[in-house]
Amino acid sequence: MDPVGAQPLPPPAPFMLGCRECVRLLREVADTVAADTSCLAELHAVARHIVEDHPDQIPAAHTRDCDRCPAYAARNDGDPGQLWAEHRARDLFLPEAVARLL
Structure with a gap:
């Protein structure tokens, strides 16, 4: 069972909605959650993008x-x-409960 699928995702940080790549990556997370498959790779991709493109x-x-x-x-x-x-x-x-596990 995917821990993210057990609870709804909160709204992303506002800056993420203004970034096309953030939106694309978040859609991939949502699609994998909706398909009831593991989304760990997608979660990693979102976090990596934030670190690389939005470090502030x-x-x-x-x-x-x-x-x-x-x-x-x-x-x-x-x-x-x-x-x-x-x-x-x-x-x-x-x-928060899920984010702190990873």
Whole structure:
């Protein structure tokens, strides 16, 4: 079961609606959820796009109810591969409970 399909997707961050690529990627997520198939690759694509094309929109580190942010913050090598940034970017288009799992 896909965790995203278990709850409705929240509205995306406003800046995303003004970006054609964000809209296209979000439609792909919606299509895969509607088809009841895994959308992990599509979620990764949205987060990666935000990191690469909208870095100023990435939220700050989570300060509560996140098991992943403290581990990322403790790393000595920064954020190789931008995985922490992608983790935080998911808050912009996923329910918090789901975003914090990835």
